[in-house]
Amino acid sequence: MAIAMAAEAIAAPRIPPSDATVLEHVPAAAAAQKLDALRARLMSHPQDVQGALVLAQGYLDIGRSNADPRFVSYAEATLNPLLHRPDPDPAVLTLAATTLQYLHRFDEALSLLNRALQEQPRNGQAWLTKASILQLQGHFDEGRKACRQLIQSGGQLIALTCLSSVNAMTGKLGASYTALGRIFNDGPGLPAGVRVWILDQLGDMAERSGDSLRAEGYLRRALQVAPQDGYSKAEYADLLLRENRAAEVISLLRVDEQQDNLLLRLAIAGSRLHESAGERWSDEFQARFEAARRDGDYTHLREQARFLLEVRHEPFEALRLAVQNWQVQREPDDIRIYLAAAQAAGNRQATNAILGWIHQTGYEDHALQANGDGIGRPPGG
C-alpha cells in the first residue's frame, strides 16, 4: 500500500535526479539496432521483397523473445507497402498474416492466407498458419483440412502434429496423444521452434489426459530448449497452480512482470499465498487492465476474465468477459475460464451453453471431469 501511494505521489512529469538515471529498459535495442542497416537500405529500395521479408522476420523474432508487441507492428509496417502492390508475393502475404495473428486480427489474417494459397497452393507455412487460426477459432473441420495439406507441403512430422492437435480437441485426445508421442523423437536434430511447438502440444495433451507428471516433463523440456518462451511458461505456471504449487510459480515468473499473461499468473499465485508482493502484482495488472479498457483494446479478455474470477472474485463480470472472449477464440484456456466463470456465477444458461459445446465437439479435459462438471454428458441433465 505504502509503495503504491508513493508511486502515485511521484507520478508526474519531472526532471530525473541525474543524467545516469535509467528511465526505461529497452532490452531489444541492441538487436533492433543491428537491423538498422537493413532498414535504411529498404528505405531507399522500398520494393526489395527479400529485404523486407528478412527485416519483418527480424522484428517478429525480437517481438517474440522480448514479449514486446511493438515489434510485431514494426513487422506489419515493413510489409505494408509490399502488401498493397497489385500482385503481392505469397511469402509477403503469409508473413503479414502471421503478424496479424499476433495482433489477434484473425479474420484479416485468414483472408491474406487464402490469397497466398490461391497463388501458391503448396505453401506449407501458409497452410500451417491457417490451420492454427482455424483451430483457435474452433473451426476444427476446416482446420483438419488445412493440416492434411501439410502432408505434401510441410512434411510428415509437421502434418501429424497439426492433425493431432486438432483431433485432441474433438474427442480423440487419447489416440492423438499416443500417436504424437510415438512419432516424436526429441533431439537437437530438429529446429528449436519445432521442438518447442511439439513439446507444448504434448504437455497440453498429457495434462488434459490427467498425466500431470508427464505434462510437467514436457513443459520443462520446452523451457530448456527456449527458456524465455512465454507460452510454455504460462502453461507450466498453470500446471503448478492446478497442483497448488503457487510458490514455484512466483520463483518461475518473478522476472516476467512485463508480460501481461505472466503477470496474471503472478497475481493469482500471490493472492493465493497472501504474499505482500501479490497485492502489487494485482494492482499492476488492474492498472494495465483499466488502461486497455480505456483504450478500447480487447485483445486480452481471456486474461482479464481470469483475473476477475481468481483474484478479484467477481464471477459475474468475469463471465461477461469470458463470453465476449469466446466470440474470438476457443482454446483450452478459453473453455476453462468460460465454464469456471459460469459455474461461479451460478449462471445455469451459460453453464449449459459451454457444456453443450463441449459435448458437441467431444472436448476432453481431466481437470474439468475431476471437478464433476458433467463433461461427456449432455447438458441440462
Place this chain on the structure above:
Amino acid sequence: MRPAPIMFLIALCAWAQAGYAHKPSDSYLTLTQPKQGSVLEGQWDIALRDLEHAVGVDANADGAITWGELKAAQPRIERYALSNLSVEGIARGDRDNCSLRPAGVLFDEHVDGGYAVLRFTAQCPFRPAQLAVHYSLLFGLDPNHRGLLDVRAGDTSQAFVLASKSGTATLNLGAPDRFAQFRAFLDEGVWHIWKGYDHILFLLTLLLPAVVLYRHGRWQPRESLRDALFDVLKVVTAFTVAHSLTLTLAVNGLVSLPSRLVESGIALTVLLGALNNLFPVVRERRWAVAFAFGLIHGLGFASVLADLGLHGWNLVLALVGFNSGVEVGQLAIVLVFIPVAYALRETHFYRRAFMPGGAVAIGCLAVYWLAVRATAVGFHG
C-alpha cells in the same frame, strides 16, 4: 516452391504465441486553451520505446535509456514529433496553422513504462473557436499506434482517439461553456453593428427625423420627448424583429442569397433612407421601412454565423446572443444620439443644415458602396 525453413519456424512460433497478450503503443497528447490569448499549451507523452525505434535514444545500445541519453536526443525527438503534428485554428470563418514551438522535455511513467514528456506551445494567429488537429506520429512505422488526444478549454475536456486511418480530429473549443459562448456572440453582435457603418448609417437615416415632424411641407420640432422616444422605439424594434427573422432563416439554410446581392441591397437601403429624409415619402410609418429593410440587413449578419457550423442549442444560443448584441449596440447609439438630437431639434441648424446635410453625406456614401459592391471592385467580402 517450398518456403525457406527459417520462415517455417516463424509460423510455428506464431502458433505457440497465439494467446499472447499485450498493450499496443499509445501516445498521450493534451492541448490546453488558457482563459485568454491565442496560444495553446501542449503536452505530449511519447513512450521511450517508441522513440527508440523512431529516432534512436539508447545511444550506447546497452538496453537502458538514461536521462542523459534522452536529453541528448531531445532536438531529434522534438523535430520528429512536431513534424508529425499540425494544429489549425478556426474562428469566424478564418482558418490558419498554429505554429508549434518546443518548450522543454521532462519524464513520466505510464502503466507500460517510461515516457518522454514534450512540452510545446501552439501559437495561433488568433484565438481559435475550433481546432483541427492532424496527427501522424509513428503511423508509418507502427500502423497500430494511436494518439489519445485530450483537449481542455475552461472546465471541460474532450477526448479523441487518433489512428492511422483517422488521424484528424476537428472540435469546438469551449463549446460546452454556454455562458461564455453567449457572451462571445453578444460581443460579436455589438461589434458587428459598431464596425459595420452601413447598419449605423441606415439606422441614423431613420432616427434623424425622430425628433421632428414633417408638417406643411417642412420639418417641425416634436412637442414631447415621449413622442420622440416612442417613435425611436418603434423603428428600432421593427428593425430588430426583421433582421432577427432573416438571420434565423439564413443561418438555418432556409434562405440563401449571393453575398454580393445582399451587400448591394444593404447599400441601397441606406441610400433610400437618406433620400427619404430629403424628399419625404414615408413619414409617420418609418417603422415599416425599418422592418422591410431590416430583412435585408439580417441576411448580411448571417455571413458572420453561417461558417461556424452550429447546430441545436449552440445555434439557438448563437442567434439569441448575436441578436441581443445587435440590439445592445443599437441602444448605445440611440442613447447617444437622441438626447443630442432632441436638444438641437428646435434649432435652425438641425432642420436646415444637419438633417439634409447628413442625409446628403450618407446618400453619397451609399451610392459609393452600391457602386463598389454591385461591381465587386475591391469589395471586402
